[in-house]
Amino acid sequence: GQVNAEMIGYKQFSGVGGQVDFVRGASRAKGGKAIIAMPSTAGHDKISKIVPLLDEGAAVTTSRNDVDYVITEFGIAPLKGRTLRQRAIALIKIAHPDFRDGLIAEFEKRFHCKYEG
Structure with missing residues (x-):
């Protein structure tokens, strides 16, 4: 749920x-929700925008604590108030299908359990 946009x-x-500023303003507005909407891939579908870890050296533009929802063309991942495991499951579900197997493998490695999303 961390966002690198730069x-x-x-x-x-x-x-x-x-x-x-927009994310924090939205989350603090009455009834507001902080939403990150993006395509699931970049580079003509060769790169997943949903990854298990940010690249070494990459900045965290928006903290995971400031994001309520991430939206791609494959759905909506509600993140606010969720555990890391729950957040990972939600993000895998909205990742491009070509990249889900790799994300699931990383999930199982990190959390030492079978993915049952």
């Missing part, structure tokens, strides 16, 4: 662009 590894490719 770096690829150690290389900065864009600025924050007010993302943190």
Whole structure:
């Protein structure tokens, strides 16, 4: 649920662009929800935007504590108030299908249990 919107590894490719301000403003507004909406892939479907860990050197633009929902073309992952395991399951469900097996393998390695999402 952490969001990197500005770096690829150690290389900065864009600025924050007010993302943190909008996310925090939305979450603090009466009835507001902080939503990160994005396509599930980049690079003509060759790179998953949902990953088990951010690349080494990548900045955390928006903390996992500030994100209520992540949305892709495959659905909505409710994250607020969820455990790390629950968050991982929700994110795997909205990842591009071509990348889910790899995400599931990392889930099982990290949490020492079978994925039953």
